[in-house]
Amino acid sequence: MHPWIADRTTTFDSSGIRKVFDLAAKLKDPVNLSIGQPDFDVPDSIKEAAIEAIRDGKNAYSPTQGIAELREAIRQEVAAKYSHEDRDVFVSSGTSGGLMLAMLSMVNPGDEVIFLDPFFVMYPALVRMCGGVPVPVDSYPDFDLDVEKIAAAITPRTKMILLNSPANPTGVTASEAELKAVAALAADKKIALLSDEIYSRFFYDGDFVSPASFNDQTIVIDGFSKSHAMTGWRVGYVHGPSEIVRTMLKIQQYSFVCAPQPAQWGALRAMEVSLRGHMDDYRRKRDFIVESLSDCYEIARPGGAFYVFPKAPGDSGAAFVERAIGQGLLIIPGNIFSSRDTHFRISFAASDDQLRRGVEILRSLAGASV
Template identity: 50%
Template sequence: MFNAESMITERLKGIDASGIRKVFDLAAKLKDPINLSIGQPDFDVPDEVKAAAAKAISDGMNSYTQTQGIADLRDKVSLLIGHEFPNTLGNGQGGLSDDTGVLITSGVSGGLMLALLATVQPGDEVLIPDPYFVMYKHLVTLAGGKAVYVDTYPDFQLTVEKLEACVTEKTKVVLFNTPSNPTGVVATSDACKAVAEWCEAKGLLLLSDEIYDEFCYEKVVGNDDEMRCASPASYSKNLLLMRGYSKTYAMTGWRLGYVVGPKAIVEQMTKLQQYSFVCAPSMVQFGGVAAMDIDMSSYVEAYTKKRDMVVEKLSGTFELTKPGGAFYAFPKVPEGLGMTATQFVEKVIERNVLVIPGNVFSQRDTHFRISYACSNDKLAAGLDVLVDVAKQG
């Protein structure tokens, strides 16, 4: 007799539904809530990007592209990364080195899945800094690997000492995320250098998820006249650098990203993409070409002010590591309240404000995530509620 449940693999049973969905279920009956939960910019896709994608559709660019992406977009990525990392991924002449490959992916999440499926075998361990982006542990499970959590509390900086405490002979990959989701913390130059060199010495692959690379509020590394957040790619070529268009250009639903790294690995990821995603959406790739010529600094400046509002309003009531990038903050629930982050979030939701409990992103349930990707008025009102709930208990 057929049993649908028996058809489901143990691998999939090891993946639970997103905790973010549970928060949305709790809030389903709320009317016009103050939403500080969603990781999506509150501005729209730039008009130039929309026009480029629409033109591609009108011009008949609706077929499959090459699996690795259209040449114009790959060339743009190659020039950008070659310029930014001339001594590692670059060739010193404005392009990429011969042993470095580029793959256009269906978002950074698509790139992460391809990378883990291409490099992680059953039994392999993947070191994941805790707190972590919610998808990481589940993608490791999908690949057949084992997620090993590296505790980075209280400052959320990944160090070699913390990695050393977790590495085993089964360790294969280290996941690195800067600026971080959910904490907003930006890795220091010293941390990037130390982690990159440690991975090289151990023979481990470093996956550097930098989807929020443009959202940096304290620039810590200079590259000619251009200031950027630090990246481990400045110190090693033996990594997979992953960036995308969802956050910088608000193209979250367009699903576009890219991976740059060792050609031998990128080629295997490309082969896997051929039999899974096939290619990133064609018209979206043309939009991506246009996006890379747009200056988004005014939007980043506006988000810097939002970050400052979060720090100003919450400091003194909550223990908070100041976010240096992305658009998240990860405050700690005051211990005197005697409640978990989940319990605190439930009280906040009763006040018509949506935030996410920390156990969605961590093995702990002591903090909660705020997304300040919303209007200033909504943000101010939501922060006032958080402070009020904390004071009332």
């Protein structure tokens, strides 16, 4: 290793998802069910708002906390949901930026952070960057949020419980009772509760519920990347107790500085855009994938996001993914998101044609009739 490289960078590897993306570039006309971003484009009205901001000269730094108009719109939306006396908001440089700021603001070296396994690939890496200790809690086979398992993982070093519902990579949504129980546990133990809600608008069965409804100290991270197909615009937002928000802003000032100003004006317009048609479409895609594969794969039915996390036939999810790639199908091995190598992730954020072709290949690989 080069002598200048910091030790902290050796505690995690590059994302395995990027390796699949590299493979995609080498394949001719692959069936790509690997990408975790919407398959529709940014709505035109959002584009126009950003273009108008650029033409109007709104191209400089914004305030670190975000433009006042967007912050106020988010604040009003949050206030309508929660009656917390102490809840502030700010605009982050994407939800990934928000996650990093949250970790840097709250996690000391040696502090433990609990989250479910399977997990979003960034979670353990971010914890380790802060010198913290990732504590994944096994949630197989149904990927439920089990408060007893969470409670059993708590030690005197536990600083944070990190929730993600709807979840990446499983698409599973925690129930209101599960979220209420974990929220109460965190409050009782005086543990920080961080809720990653980037898929909050991708909720297909019932209504979305946040643990912030039951614990007024919950720090919530959300954004526009997934819901409005704005993954490259890097506009997220955070709301939580004011002292935590002030600390996160202090770090943002010396790191990301601010989210891109023209993109913030686009996000302001995005708050007026109805997503009902897209969500109905994704519910239909979810149903198609689950119904088409449930007879030949073990699948926990996803209630949100745009992922399915089936169990792979055989002993290795990674080996199965290699076979799939050999047939021109790009999916993600489950061991990227987990300590287990038993599953694989499908993204159904794809065209109907891609989904039909993907189903044919997966059924063929499982030895089922097409």
